[in-house]
Amino acid sequence: MSLSAISQNTEIIKGGTFVPLYGSDSSEVYVRDFELDVYPVTNEQYLNFVKQYPKWQRSKSLSLFTDKNYLRKWTSDTTLSSDMNLNSPATNISWYAAKDYCVCQGKRLPNMDEWEYAAMASQTMINAQRDSIFNSMIIESYELPKTYLKTIGSTYKNYWGIYDMHGLVWEWTSDFNSVLISGESRQDVDTERNLFCGSASVNATNLMDYAAFMRYALRGSVKANYSLQTLGFRCAKSINKK
Amino acid sequence: MKQTIKILASVFIMLSVFACNNASTDTTQYYCPMKCEGEKVYDEEGSCPVCHMDLVPVEESNKVLSDENEVSDASIFNLTSKWNTQNNETIELKELNGDVLVMVMIYTTCKAACPRLVADMRSISEKVDNKEVKYVLVSIDPENDTPQKLKAFAIENKMDTDQWVFLQGTVDDVREFSNVLSVKYKQISPLDFSHSNIISVFNKGGELHHQQEGLGVDNAETVSKILSLTK
Numbered sequence: 314m315s316l317s318a319i320s321q322n323t324e325i326i327k328g329g330t331f332v333p334l335y336g337s338d339s340s341e342v343y344v345r346d347f348e349l350d351v352y353p354v355t356n357e358q359y360l361n362f363v364k365q366y367p368k369w370q371r372s373k374s375l376s377l378f379t380d381k382n383y384l385r386k387w388t389s390d391t392t393l394s395s396d397m398n399l400n401s402p403a404t405n406i407s408w409y410a411a412k413d414y415c416v417c418q419g420k421r422l423p424n425m426d427e428w429e430y431a432a433m434a435s436q437t438m439i440n441a442q443r444d445s446i447f448n449s450m451i452i453e454s455y456e457l458p459k460t461y462l463k464t465i466g467s468t469y470k471n472y473w474g475i476y477d478m479h480g481l482v483w484e485w486t487s488d489f490n491s492v493l494i495s496g497e498s499r500q501d502v503d504t505e506r507n508l509f510c511g512s513a514s515v516n517a518t519n520l521m522d523y524a525a526f527m528r529y530a531l532r533g534s535v536k537a538n539y540s541l542q543t544l545g546f547r548c549a550k551s552i553n554k555k
Numbered sequence: 556m557k558q559t560i561k562i563l564a565s566v567f568i569m570l571s572v573f574a575c576n577n578a579s580t581d582t583t584q585y586y587c588p589m590k591c592e593g594e595k596v597y598d599e600e601g602s603c604p605v606c607h608m609d610l611v612p613v614e615e616s617n618k619v620l621s622d623e624n625e626v627s628d629a630s631i632f633n634l635t636s637k638w639n640t641q642n643n644e645t646i647e648l649k650e651l652n653g654d655v656l657v658m659v660m661i662y663t664t665c666k667a668a669c670p671r672l673v674a675d676m677r678s679i680s681e682k683v684d685n686k687e688v689k690y691v692l693v694s695i696d697p698e699n700d701t702p703q704k705l706k707a708f709a710i711e712n713k714m715d716t717d718q719w720v721f722l723q724g725t726v727d728d729v730r731e732f733s734n735v736l737s738v739k740y741k742q743i744s745p746l747d748f749s750h751s752n753i754i755s756v757f758n759k760g761g762e763l764h765h766q767q768e769g770l771g772v773d774n775a776e777t778v779s780k781i782l783s784l785t786k
Contacts, residue, residue, distance in 0.1 A: 376628040377735070408734065419595075421727075487727075490734055491741035493749055537734035553591075553605050 321358065323348035323420075323550060324474040326431050331440060333429050334525040335492065344430040349423060350547035352402075352465040352476050353484065354414065356393055359403035362414050364391055369410050378409035382540040400464040402482045402545035408537035411485045415548035422487040423549035425532070429525070432479065434472035442522060451524040454480035461543055479524070482545035483531055492533035585610035590725050626652075630761035631735055636728035638693075641705040641721040648761065651720065654689040655784045656757040657777075660729075660738045662696035663708045664746045671770045672752055673712055679754070680718070682778045687759075687785045691720045695740045695748055697729050737766070758784045 328346040363370045363384075370390035374383055385405045386394045393399070406414075408422075415421050423431070435441035441448075454460065454468070461482045468480035535541070584596040591605035602609055626632045632649035639645055659676055661669040676690055692714075694700035700708075705721035708714075714721075724732065733740060740750035756765040756777060765780040 375633050377630065377633050409731070412731070488730060488741075490730075490739045493739045493741060493751065533739075536737060537731075 321354070322351050323548075324351055325552070326427070326473050326475075329430070329439070331430055331433060331442070333426060334522050335529050342426050342430075344426050346552045347423070347427055348550040348552060349427070349431050349473070349475055350420075350549070351474065353482060353545045353547045354403050354411075355400050355465055356397055356403050357399035359406065359414065360391065360393060360399075362417065366413075366417060369413065374410070376538075378538055379407045380538045380540055382542075383407055383410070385540065385542075398462065398464055401462055402465060402477070404461050404482055404542050404545045405540040406485075406544070406546065407540045408485050408489065408535075410540075411546040412487065414546075418548055420548035420550045422485055422546060424488050425486040425491065427549060428484065428486045429528075431471070431473060431475055434475075434478075436469055436471060439472050448522065448524060451479045455524065455527060461545070482543055483528065483541070485544065485546040486532065489532040489535065490537065492529050584613045586613055627760055627762060629763070631757060631763075632761040634732070634735070636724055636731065638722040638724045638728070639702045640723075641702055641709050641715075641719075643702040651689055651691065652761060653759055654687050655685075655759055655781055656689050656691055656761070657781060658691040658693065658736060658755045658757065659753070660693045660695045660733060660736065660740065660750060662694050662748055663700050663704055664696065665748070668750070668752055668770060672754070673714075675754060675767075675771065675774065677712070677714070679774050679777055679781070682774065683781050683785075685782065685785050686718070688781060689718055689720055690714070691722060693722045693724070693729065693732060695729055695733065695738075695750055696742075696746075697723045697726060699746065735763075756780055756784065 326344075326347055326349050328344045330341050330343045332340050333342055367373055367390075368375075371379075371384040371387055372390050382405050386397060388394050412422050433440050433442050435444055435447040438444065438447075457480075460480060463481055465481070466476045468477045470476050471478060531544075535544070584598060585600055586596045587603035587606065587608060588611050589603065589606050589608055591603050596613055597610055600610060600612075626649065632647075632652055634648050637645050637647055657676065657679060659672055661672055663669075673692070676692070680688070680690055692705075694705065700721075700723055702721075702723060705723060706715075709719055709721055736753060736755050738751050738753050740748050742748050752768065752770050754767040754777065755763060756767075758764050764784060765777060767774060767777045
């Protein structure tokens, strides 16, 4: 991949169809070919970003786009705290900031279907949704504390050559707010019944995929200005075809 | 002279908040009218590498803000996205400043919730009955809801006055704006979306003050909030 030096490498994800936990009315979803960052964005990369784009420094960021936890552990606008590793995934970053970071690298956030499609690949299979060993590995990684302190590349490399899809941090997706699962889904959402509480466990396409359910639940519970310690991101890129 | 300073100030503010266009000061830039690559701009005239349409120059907004240029941290006027209105004008949200804004997200082919949401908006507007309020309906289906369709929808629903603004954005900008309103939505088939039903009230400076959730709910609180903000 020929990308500029500060931008990180991507791998091509060959498109295809799959059945996400939570799809559209026809439950199978088609994902086009796209490129995805090999690693989550790191503290060092994000530090360089805020130096280049001061509007995303903690003291200058707008409250419209970031909550109080934005870059919470940083000791100044351009200094990480001493216990933060440059090669750990950048967290405490809002969706707006993550989105702008990617745009500024000439990329974008992956959408939820793309992310899930890339993340269902194990070391050897494109689709390991039904692989019980792979699934229990994911669940076990969710149970480990403070995985956001690990360094990138410390988990596994999947079929596409992508690292750390599970095991370090949750990741933002461009359309995370298309999961209608929060409290308000009981009151004011017109038709969606696919994913809320009791009915979710009945209608969800793959009852085995408890890990996916946790991811969708998280997406349904956050807002775009939230900055969580366990939530990072990586960027994607469309492949333009004639 | 004062006018010139104002224009310069507003241009300066525009440039300083413009995403990732740090070098956009002196030269004209061009963008693809189809926005094949989102908000990407090019430094030279030519054609879009994706759809091969001719690039068009990025126009600077020549409209001067009606009152002070200061925009608060939490204001939606910080958003730099561009929107097409039902009258085929291109605007930024900050051009709506100076009025109380009542906003909702809908799509025109919606059969279930949107007609009721639109009725809720009309009911609010009738009770408020104040010229310093604008009612803004943002389409969550920008690919289908063209300015023409929005105009037809406005006429059909008797919302074709200056007080009603219908907006078409890019898919990305609509997604961003839905996050500002805490509205969730998902396309479930080509002409159908599920979405939260939230009516949001912003003060004249673009700060969120009140949200009404649900369909056909008692709007007394929303109405009194709007009236208090017009003062």
